[in-house]
Amino acid sequence: MIRSRIEKEWTTKSKTGIRTYHITIRHNGLNEFKEIKNSNKHVAKEMANAAMTGWNGKWGKKIAAENEKKLKEQEKLKEKQYKENRKQKAAEETKKAKNALDILKNTLNIGLNTKPKMIWEQSYDYSEFPTPKPVKDRYLRMMPEKPQLIIYSKPKQSDSKYNPKLSFLDKISSERKHSKLDHAKQLYLKDLEIWKARKLDAIARFDKKKVEYKQEGIRLFQLFQKDVKEWQNLHDKFIKEQKRKNDGINALREEYRNHKPFGVKLHFGMVLNRSKYPDYFPKKVELEYNPDNKILIVDYQIPAPDIIPRLVEVKYVLSQDEFREVMMSEVQFNKLYDDLIYQIALRNIHELYKYDKASALDSIVFNGFVHSIDPATGKEKNSYLLSLLANREDFLKINLESVDPKTCFKKLKGVACAQLNTITPVAPLMQLNRNDSRFVNSYDVADSINEGDNLALMNWKDFEHLIRELFEKEFSSGGGEVKITQASKDGGVDAVAFDPDPIKGGKIIIQAKRYTNTVGVSAVRDLYGTVMNEGANKGILVTTSSYGSDAYKFANDKPLTLLDGGNLLHMLEKHGHRAKIDIKEAREMIKQQSLDS
Known part of the structure; x- marks a missing residue:
């Protein structure tokens, strides 16, 4: 800290013998210098001290003033930086909003300019043994x-x-x-x-x-x-x-390549699932293929209006230090939404034909549906908003880079409601055939069972549907589906699962045996025969009891999975339910029922 200081003290004596005391003082900060003289040494020091005290006070005020000035400048700079940061944040949010809207507005062009993908090659496992x-x-x-x-x-x-x-x-x-x-x-x-x-x-x-x-x-x-x-x-x-x-x-x-329905659906399912859209878009597609007329029907879930961003700009209001979001008008949004949905329809059809190297498709029916809540009933529903039948030859003649999506859709004789954002349902030109004479309606059972229920004594029909329900939960996360077949009333159940995963999925035959005795090799042979006859990828056998060694030996090196009672209980618990399997109790009950009859 800079303070006043005494530089030098000395005494002089005049010719007449009078002594004079000299003191020089200095303050470097104020650039002040002074020499004090007095015949009295004490007085000279008092004068020097008084002068230095004055300088120190003056210096203190100067430093305080400079510090205050610096503080005000720092606060001013800090406030300026704060406002700049807020403006920058508003600009960044505006840029994000613009980019999000640009992606929606260019949905079709993004699909047209995407480099061709190796659809099947991505599914192979070429990894080295680790x-x-x-x-x-x-x-x-x-x-x-x-x-x-x-x-x-x-x-x-x-x-x-x-x-x-x-x-x-x-x-x-x-x-x-x-x-x-x-x-x-x-x-x-x-x-x-x-x-x-x-x-x-x-x-x-x-x-x-x-x-x-x-x-x-x-x-x-x-x-x-x-x-x-x-x-x-x-x-x-x-x-x-x-x-x-x-x-x-x-x-x-x-x-x-041979235009088999399951292979065709799997191929084009991968095409559509690997097409890049914003993360908030739904990813649900159902396909049906007719090899006789080479028509592929696509039920495709399109985004509902309420999940589409409407933000155009974020402004920073300086006077109120707050952000204000500028949303597009209803007219602007309706136009954006209509244009987006038509682009999605054209892009999907374009990608399906683009990746059809086996020429499996002559025509595509694209049905776009929205999943929403019915305001009248409060229940969930799917509403078809548009439907288009596009012939390969006619569609491939179109220069999609230059078309107006809605005009192109109408030119192709597509049907859609007047304003798509109103979610007014239309009838699809062709619909998926969800009926199969082998399949029956299913119902859920798991919620009705408790820890004390013995699965080995369960009603045979309820047992069928319990197995279907459990496997449906297993496969549903990957987009799979499980259908239950007509029951044979023999204590067993047949179900067919369709798993779209190209590696571990495919068509899977599921059989269940509500047995109290050990399952022998004959049941495993029967399952394997069914798998072969159905052209399935895998078979799963579930029992309430256990398997003999001959059953495991036969299943070894075959696409078969054997699940015993313990596996079944674990599977049940995995999905939030508990029950028991008491073989001894079941045998005694069956024996008693036999005696009573």
Whole structure:
């Protein structure tokens, strides 16, 4: 801190003998300097102190004023920066809103300019086996150090230790001389015996370490062979499973090339699911294919008006220090929404034809529906807003980069309500056939059972629908569907699951056996036969009891999964329900019912 200071003090004496006291003071901050003179030393110091106090006060005020000025400048700068940041945030939010709207306005062009995708190639598994093969060097590094035979030098009688120096007295006294030489000889003999004992001990320890070293080498080599064998088994299993998956994909791909309905639906399902739209768009598509007329019917969930962004701009109101959102008008939004939905219809049809390398399609029916709440009933409903039948030859003649989507849609004879945002339903030109003579209506059971219910005694019909319900929950997350077949009243159930996943999915046959006895190999053979006859990818057998070893042996290396009572209870618990399986209780009840009848 800068303060006033005394630089120098001295005394002068005039010719008349009068003493004068001099004091010079300085303040560097104020750039002040002063010399004080007085004949009285005390007075001179008081004057200097008073002057310095004045300077310090003046300097303090100056510093305070400068600090206040700096503080005001900092606050002003801080406020300016705050406002700039708020303006920047408003600009960024506006840019985001504009980008979001631009994506919607260019939905069709984005689809047209997307680089072609390898539809099936993305499904194959070409990954390397993750665990490296054991190498011998690693096990060699685990070997202990090779034992060495270490034997210290044998004592020599010529060593100086055993040849004492003889003094003058030793030389003239025969007794002293012989005593000294005899002591040295005894010391040599003692050291020699110790050396021999140590040599024998060293050899024994060396031989033992050699044996241990050899045994450790054998143990590590056997461990190496064991690890290599285990690695090879896991590697072969990995390759086998990888091949099974890839062969399954090849089979499904071949179904598409041969215009088989399941393969065609799977192929075009992947096309539509891999088409990039904003994250908030729904992703629900149902397909139906007729190989006779090569028509693909597409039921496609389009975004409802209430999830489409309306934000145009974010403004920062300086006077009120707040953000204000500017929304598009109803007229602007209605035009945007109509244009978007027509673009989605044209883009989907374009992508389906674009990726139809097997020429499976001659025509596409695109039905766009919205999932909403009926204001009259408060219940969920699906409303079709537009429907278009597009012939391949006619559609591919259109230059989609230059069309007005709505005009193009109307030119293709598509049907739609006057204003799509009003969600006024229209009748689709063609609809999915959701009926199959083998399938029956299903109902849910799981919510009605509790921890005390014995599944082995469950009504056979309820048991059928419980199995269907559980597997529907298993497959629904991936867009799968489970249909229950007409029951045979034999305590079993057949169901068919359709899983769109190209790797683990496909057509899956599900059979359940509400048994109290062990399930034998015959039931597993029956399931395998059904899988083959149906052209399914996999079969699943579920029982309330257990399986015999012959059943597991038959199922090995086949696309079959066997789930016993424990698996069934775990599956039930996984989806939030509890029950029990008491085989003994079920047998006694069945026996009692048989006696009563």
